[in-house]
Amino acid sequence: xxxxxxxxxxxxxxxxxxxxxxNIQSQPLPALHAVMSMRHSSEMEQEGRDPLADIALRLxxxxxxxEFAALRRCINRMWPVPFDAHHTSSDRxxxxxxxxxxxxxxxxxGDRAAFGHILxxxxxxxxxxxxxxACVAFAIALAAA
Numbered sequence: 001x002x003x004x005x006x007x008x009x010x011x012x013x014x015x016x017x018x019x020x021x022x023n024i025q026s027q028p029l030p031a032l033h034a035v036m037s038m039r040h041s042s043e044m045e046q047e048g049r050d051p052l053a054d055i056a057l058r059l060x061x062x063x064x065x066x067e068f069a070a071l072r073r074c075i076n077r078m079w080p081v082p083f084d085a086h087h088t089s090s091d092r093x094x095x096x097x098x099x100x101x102x103x104x105x106x107x108x109x110g111d112r113a114a115f116g117h118i119l120x121x122x123x124x125x126x127x128x129x130x131x132x133x134a135c136v137a138f139a140i141a142l143a144a145a
Contacts (some may be wrong), residue, residue, distance in 0.1 A: 022093040022101070030108050030142050031101035033059060034135075035085075035093065037068045038075075038100060042085040061145030067138040074134040075100070078127040107135030 024035065040058070041051035056065035075083055084094040093101060099118060106114040115135070116128050123131065 022098045024091050024093055024097075027093075027101050028105060028108075030139050031104040033064075033142055034068070034071070034100050034104045034138065035097045036088065037065075038072060038083065038097065039085045039088045039090075041068075041072060042083075043088060059142065059145055061141065064138070064141040064145045067134075067141035071134040071138045074130055078123060078131055080123060103131065103135050104139060107132055108139040110136070 024032065027035065037051075037055050037059070040055060044051035044054065052065055052069055055068055056062045059065055059068070079096070083100075084096040086092065086094050086097065099122070102118045103115060106112075106118065112132055115132050116125070119125075119128055119131070
């Protein structure tokens with residue numbers, strides 16, 4: 001059996017970043033709301049329940065809950081694989097949750113270039129704009145709540 005090839009220098013940084021687990025407590029509030037809402041809605045849907053009312057209570061805003069629901073639908077359509085949401089009690093982010101957190105941080109700043117950089121090589125480029133718009137809308141709704 002041939003030896004496994006070594007990681008190329010081009011991917012060393014990305015591989016090291018993926019190997020380090022990200023703690024949910026280190027995330028800024030809008031990113032934390034996005035991740036926890038994703039986790040909560042995933043769990044509720046597995047139970048056959050609609051998460052919208054509960055997320056509205058958690059976010060103290062029906063508008064923010066509706067924008068989150070739109071973001072989640074967009075992610076479900078645009079993500080290349082089913083979104084991996086950890087259990088609500090987990091203190092570590094999945095790779096998908098870490099990407100969502102980074103997406104929210106850049107969308108909140110309005111940094112479209114950094115947003116695209118997060119998704120390059122994972123989500124097709126023609127899907128970036130819809131995801132960016134959904135993240136921005138959710139960030140605006142959270143700020144208004």
